[in-house]
Amino acid sequence: MSNLDKLQKLIGWKFRNINLLEEAITHSSFAAKNNLNNERMEFLGDRVLGIVIADILFKKYPDEDEGGLAKRHSALVSGKTLALIAKEIDLGEYMEFSESEKSTGGSNNAHLLANAMEALLGAIYLDGDLQPCKKIIGKLWADKIDMMVKPPQDPKTELQEWAQARKLGIPEYKIIERNGPDHCPVFVISLHISGYSEITAKGSSKREAEKKAAALFLEKIKDNE
Numbered sequence: 001m002s003n004l005d006k007l008q009k010l011i012g013w014k015f016r017n018i019n020l021l022e023e024a025i026t027h028s029s030f031a032a033k034n035n036l037n038n039e040r041m042e043f044l045g046d047r048v049l050g051i052v053i054a055d056i057l058f059k060k061y062p063d064e065d066e067g068g069l070a071k072r073h074s075a076l077v078s079g080k081t082l083a084l085i086a087k088e089i090d091l092g093e094y095m096e097f098s099e100s101e102k103s104t105g106g107s108n109n110a111h112l113l114a115n116a117m118e119a120l121l122g123a124i125y126l127d128g129d130l131q132p133c134k135k136i137i138g139k140l141w142a143d144k145i146d147m148m149v150k151p152p153q154d155p156k157t158e159l160q161e162w163a164q165a166r167k168l169g170i171p172e173y174k175i176i177e178r179n180g181p182d183h184c185p186v187f188v189i190s191l192h193i194s195g196y197s198e199i200t201a202k203g204s205s206k207r208e209a210e211k212k213a214a215a216l217f218l219e220k221i222k223d224n225e
Contacts, residue, residue, distance in 0.1 A: 024123035038119035045122030071151035082114035111204035
């Protein structure tokens, strides 16, 4: 059984056009040699995932308000969740990278895995339309959906509410570094709240780094309370 056959078995979809799958698992660092690039498929897969998860949540929680549904949706389509699911199906093992990207751990990079997972969903949509996407997303995301007993609170929102309740003002976030190539940036963010030590965190986007910093701050204050 070839690698592509194994991957198709893992996700539960046999591609009619195998070229779509090959494109989905080809990172841009490898594209110049092969005229393939999964970045457009990432764009499509992101939208497919968004509508499918919204549909699942709308039907599963008929009595939940828009705010609760939005919090669940945001967590389930996040890069963190995408990367976790990509790791569960060993997607990194099937991806095509340049030698330099391989040597820097591309197959284990959470940001690249999240993007590839979106690209894979985009390829499935192009190959079979929305119905197989609903089935596959429903299967791969099932545990994550079921384990979410309550809508998760965004750490930035939780921290802002905590700070304002204590009249400490609004938390301040600043970019102190931006490293890495355009396709895989790393942001370093500092978080400052009056009267507390500064917290720093890294992320593949400004928002991700801010959320990590907020989560670290909340963890720290909870340990000390």
